[in-house]
Amino acid sequence: MKKLIFSILPAFLFAFISCMNMSSGSGENGSVRVVLPGSGRATYTYSKNNAGKFIVRLYNDDFDQTEEGAVGGVIEFGDLEPGKYTATAEAWNAGENILEGSGSTEITVRAGETTDCNIAMILEGQNAYCSKYMLIPDSGGNMYAYDYLTCTEKKNWPCNSFPCLYFAESNDGSIYYVKQNYNSSLDIYDNYYTWKYNFNTDKAESAIVVQNINAGFFDGCYDSTTDIYWVIREAVDSNNLSSYTLCLYKDGSGYNTGIIRNGFGNCAIRGENLYYSFGNDSIGYATFDYTTRDGSANPITTKTLADFGVSGTITDMAVLEDGTVAVLVRSVGVGTETEGFGNMSLKDKDTVYSRGALVLLSSDLSKVEKVIGWTDSPRTISATGEDKENPVKKWTSITAYIPEYAERNSHFYGPVKIVAIRPKELVIADCGANFVLPDYDGKKNGKMYAHNRLMTVNLRNFAIGCKKEFSESELKFKDLMISGGSTDSYTIQASSSYNACETEK
Numbered sequence: 001m002k003k004l005i006f007s008i009l010p011a012f013l014f015a016f017i018s019c020m021n022m023s024s025g026s027g028e029n030g031s032v033r034v035v036l037p038g039s040g041r042a043t044y045t046y047s048k049n050n051a052g053k054f055i056v057r058l059y060n061d062d063f064d065q066t067e068e069g070a071v072g073g074v075i076e077f078g079d080l081e082p083g084k085y086t087a088t089a090e091a092w093n094a095g096e097n098i099l100e101g102s103g104s105t106e107i108t109v110r111a112g113e114t115t116d117c118n119i120a121m122i123l124e125g126q127n128a129y130c131s132k133y134m135l136i137p138d139s140g141g142n143m144y145a146y147d148y149l150t151c152t153e154k155k156n157w158p159c160n161s162f163p164c165l166y167f168a169e170s171n172d173g174s175i176y177y178v179k180q181n182y183n184s185s186l187d188i189y190d191n192y193y194t195w196k197y198n199f200n201t202d203k204a205e206s207a208i209v210v211q212n213i214n215a216g217f218f219d220g221c222y223d224s225t226t227d228i229y230w231v232i233r234e235a236v237d238s239n240n241l242s243s244y245t246l247c248l249y250k251d252g253s254g255y256n257t258g259i260i261r262n263g264f265g266n267c268a269i270r271g272e273n274l275y276y277s278f279g280n281d282s283i284g285y286a287t288f289d290y291t292t293r294d295g296s297a298n299p300i301t302t303k304t305l306a307d308f309g310v311s312g313t314i315t316d317m318a319v320l321e322d323g324t325v326a327v328l329v330r331s332v333g334v335g336t337e338t339e340g341f342g343n344m345s346l347k348d349k350d351t352v353y354s355r356g357a358l359v360l361l362s363s364d365l366s367k368v369e370k371v372i373g374w375t376d377s378p379r380t381i382s383a384t385g386e387d388k389e390n391p392v393k394k395w396t397s398i399t400a401y402i403p404e405y406a407e408r409n410s411h412f413y414g415p416v417k418i419v420a421i422r423p424k425e426l427v428i429a430d431c432g433a434n435f436v437l438p439d440y441d442g443k444k445n446g447k448m449y450a451h452n453r454l455m456t457v458n459l460r461n462f463a464i465g466c467k468k469e470f471s472e473s474e475l476k477f478k479d480l481m482i483s484g485g486s487t488d489s490y491t492i493q494a495s496s497s498y499n500a501c502e503t504e505k
Contacts, residue, residue: 030082030109032058034067034075034089051091051100055149058107060085061409061466066149082111086465089119099130102423104458128321129224131420134427134454135167135175139479143167145175148420148427151454151468155199165192166220168229169420174198176229178210178220192218194231194249210249221317223269232276234264246276246297248290255290257297270319273363277314281305283327285365301365305329308359308368312337316417318426320459323363329374330356331401332414332432334482341433341482348395351378354402354432356412358457372462373412373455375401385441395438395446402434410464413451416477424459427467431477450480 036054057066058077063085067075088104101121109115133154134146143164145155157164157177166178175197183190195204210218210231222229231249244262248255257274261284265277272287274297282304288297305311312331319325331337334344337353346352357374361367379402383395403411413432420427431452438446452470457463470476 028082028111029079030111031076031078031080031114032085032087032107032109033114034069034077034087036069036071036073036075051093053092055090055092057088057149058085064151080109082109084108087119089121091121099128099423104460128423129171130422131169131427132173133169133175134419135169136419136429136454136475137167137417137477139476141165143177144475148422155197166218166231168220168222170196170222170229171224171227174205176220176222178218178231179207192231194220194229196229208251219265219267221267221269223271225271228269230267230269232264232267234261248274248288250290255288255292255296257286257288259284259286259297259299265314266317268317268319268325270323273319273323275317275319275325275365277317277327280313281311283314283317283365303361303365308357308361309371310357310359310374312353312356313339315415318418318421319363320421321423324369325361325363325365326418326426327359327361328356328415328418328428329359330414330416332356332478340478341480344482346398346482348398350398352398352400352402352435354400354413354434356415356430356432358412358415358426358428370462372457373410373415373464375403375407375411379404381435381437383437383446384439395440398435398437400435402432405434408434408451409466412455412464414478415455419454426457426459428455428457429453429477430455431480433480433482448480448482450476452476452478 034056052071054069054073055066056069056075057064059065060083062081065077067077069075085107086104087107089102090099091101093100103119103121105119107115132148134148136144136146138144143157144153146152147154164177164179168176170176177195177197179193179195181191181193192210193207194210196206197204210233218231218233220229220231228250233247233249235245235247244260244264246257246259246261246264248257259276261276261278263279265280267277268275272289274286274288275283276286277283282302284299284302286297286299290296305314308327308329310329310331312329314327315330316328317325330339331353332340332355333353334341334346334350355375358372360369360372362369378399380397381400382397402413412428412430413434414430416429416431418426419429431450433451434449436447436449438444450472452472452475454467456465456467458465
């Protein structure tokens, strides 16, 4: 997997952040002491010209703390429950706000001890794109910006009036989005506008007309290499019939790509490379020249999800710094792998799908580099006991393509969107469900546990982690509902009390 691994030359080994071993205490909890570069006790040679600010995060399912320190300083994490933790570190050039290096490691904290650890930090490209925020949609179409480090809400854009769509973060941390204008004189929503929101001024700084409301289906994507926010639409002919042409817009100017596709979904752009999904399960690759206007694209190849070894619906795409194409696949449904559950009825012997994958492809789509988080095989969920009071058909089991409880932090339930791109890490909004069938002897209904969580994917070792779990009352990415059953007495009922990020008890 050459595309996702740095060429490790001596100059690229940035530093070791050291967790020094201190004298053991007698308490039940443990601690971690992080010695930052520049200290005499640090275990490497360091040049202070590289970075002046260090951000260290220590977390597991029950603990999450982020601390900031300077050259030569010390960061301490104390009163830690014994167990496994993940430590991540970032080195920043504070003056120029450039990420210089990053790394992560797994730590085991023991009672009464301070744990030894080393975090190898690899030098990042100075122009590497690095999200400061996580841009999250909810089930109602509202959009939220959460601070990456603290996981706290920074801003929200309600959609109940003047909807905001197709968010992306730019190199400078501003937020691009498309907003539909309300024409009060006609009492309709008409034109779409591209805005750029600045967190420092708390204002949207520009508004450019993209197209009128009859323009077809949209998506928006940001190219960090050119600092261009593109809006792409599927335009139809005057009779809304067969001519489905993909058109690109920037700064209000339209570019006819010459690509004819029906059922456009998502797009991703890096330089002259254009990637687009269509028909739910297909992805196309083309190169285009945006110095010209008409027929400027050169379609090269198309692939389907079957070529990747997965099935379902493509929900989002991104092009990573090294050119790798990241594709999200969501496979959620009852009986079929369609999007969502809706008001479908769950019946005895049904097959339930609640899974997904992150598929990493080569830049020319010629090969699959990695499939991450996919549930390959089903498990059977069985009802327990027998209803002896009512002579009715009993639940027995359902076949479910969903993660086992023990696998819930290493698999997806249903990826919705890539909400942040960090050097060597993606943050993905994941939404799906787990199921428990009825217990007849105990007269207990079955339950559906909805999961709304932010998952991280480490692009060095491809490990999946849970960054944050939202309750449905707090934020839900999709409406998950299911009804029915073999009797009116034993129905599958929605519940959000189970936390998919918790350590299994």
